[in-house]
Amino acid sequence: MQYFNHALPLAFLKADRNGKIVTYSTIARESFDLSGGHLKGIIDEESIEKLIQYSWEPGVNPVKLELNMKTREMPLCLFEVHIQWDSEDHANMLFLPKDSSNEGLMDKLMQLQQRLTSTDFELLEKKEELEQVLTRLNQLSGPFIPLSETLCLIPLFGDITADKINIISESCLKAVFAGEYDEILFDLTAVGEIEGKGIEKFTQLIKTLNFMTGSIIKLIGIKPNLAEVLNNYKLDEWVQIDQSLKQVLNTYFNRNELGAS
Structure with a gap:
């Protein structure tokens, strides 16, 4: 037998057609008792028959078998054996311990x-x-x-999105329901981008507040692009558009002062 002086991570053997071992690797020598110099000394009898039946006719394609091997540590141990015949009519055999491989894979998994x-x-x-x-x-x-007690302000900041209006609607409707507000102002000066579903939710909120209070909802600080979008929803009967918050507040407080006097 010839020693195969190359570092391999698995046991490697080369055998001729008669099963005589002609070459072995370090791990093969450590794993199996190779003193007999023959595959019959390290492979279980039933596995020898399986080996001869399925892989002992030289061919081009590699063959993979599961064989019970006699190792130095265990009388029988299952191995996955990869066999490839070379041009010299030798079977090159690579042995992968099936159990330890599975355990390692399971551990990794x-x-x-x-x-x-x-x-x-x-x-x-x-x-x-x-x-x-x-x-x-x-x-x-x-x-x-x-x-x-009767006037509230809801300034909107950032983009008008459906998620944002849904959250604002919840807190706004609760507050209006709990109070006695008859004037509701939306300051839209700081509004950014306008999402289609967001503006739909906003118009629904306006109509709901109008129904709850019976009052026109006042919108201030509307930019041209937002005004163009709102025009598509025909909100004239629900909203009043004012120029500035200052103008609305002055009108409101002047009216209240006159009413008080």
Whole structure:
């Protein structure tokens, strides 16, 4: 037998057509008792028959078999054996311990699963935190500000989106329902981009507030692009557009002073 002096991670043997071992690697020598110099000394009898039946006719294509091997540590151990015949009519055989391979793979899979589970949980936590932050930002983008017992102001900041208007609507409707407001002002000076579904939600909010209070909803600080969009919703019977917050407040307080006198 010839020693195969190359570093290989698995046991390697080369045998002739008669089963005589002609070459072996370091791991093969450490794993099997090669003193007999023959495959019959290291392969179980039933596996020898399987080997002869399925792979002992030289061919071009490699063959993979599961064989019970006699190792130095165990009387029988299952191996996955890869066999390729070469031009010299020798079978080149590579032995992969099936059990240890599976255990290693299972360990790696379990570790990967644990990491994925941990990562999923962390991502879920981050997602929930982000949703809470976005909800809070949307709430702050349309605060409900009571200016008197009957007058309130809702300034909108940033883009008009469906999510934002839904959150603003919830707090706004609760506050109006709990109070006695007959004048509601929306300051739209700081509005940015306008989302289609967002403006639909906004017009629904206006109509709901009009129904609850019986009063015209006042819109101030409207930019030309927003005015053009709102015109498509025919809101004339529900809203009144004013130039500035100062103008509306002056009118409101002057009217109240006259009423008080």
